[in-house]
Amino acid sequence: MYYVNREQIMQRLAAIPETVDAFEHLSREWDGTLLQGLAQERALHLAIESVTDxxxxxxxxxxxxxxSSYSDIIEIIRDEGVIGSDLAEPLLLLVxxxxxxxxxxxAWRRRELHPLTARxxxxxxxxxxxxxxxxxxxL
Structure with missing residues (x-):
């Protein structure tokens, strides 16, 4: 019998739409301001933490x-059939x-739109x- 903390998982999944909205807004409105760069950093960080959590x-x-690592988390859930390989590849780039x-x-280039942001x-x-x-x- 497994003990899966479904509530904790669902809380983290429920945060994804706001992060998606941020990525869509940044991709659409990007002009390279410092504020946008900082927002992009935070959105990328939230995406990483959501996926790995x-x-x-x-x-x-x-x-x-x-x-053993953040990338290993992605590889394990791919190998266990949680996500497909098509999704695992860009998530490995993300983590x-x-x-x-x-x-x-x-050293992060805040004034540049990161290629993953639009994807x-x-x-x-x-x-x-x-x-x-x-x-x-x-379950």
Whole structure:
């Protein structure tokens, strides 16, 4: 019997639409201001944390193998059939941004629109949908 903290997962998935809205707005209105750059950084960080928090909850709840890194979280939930490979690839690119955003923030190019920003809205919605389908299937 698994103990999956579904409430915690659903809280994190419920935060995704606001992050998606931020990505869509930034992509549509980008003019390279400092404020937009900082907003982009935060939206990317929230996307990373949302995906990895949900992945960690799934790994813990379904007793999947332990993750050794953020990218490993994505690989595990791909290997366990939570998400497809088509989604795992861009999510691996996303989680690779955590270190530059959190530890090397002084070198982040705030005035540039990151290429993932325009792509992440639909990918996060797909992530949410695939996690919800997995939960329905497995529980």
């Amino acid at each position: 949900v992945g960690s909850c799934l790994i813990d709840g379904f007793l999947m193998r332990d993750a 690779a941004l955590r270190r530059p955003l959190v530890q090397e923030y002084y 992440l809205g639909p990918l996060l919605v797909q992530f949410r949908d695939e996690v919800e389908r997995y939960l329905e299937r497995e």
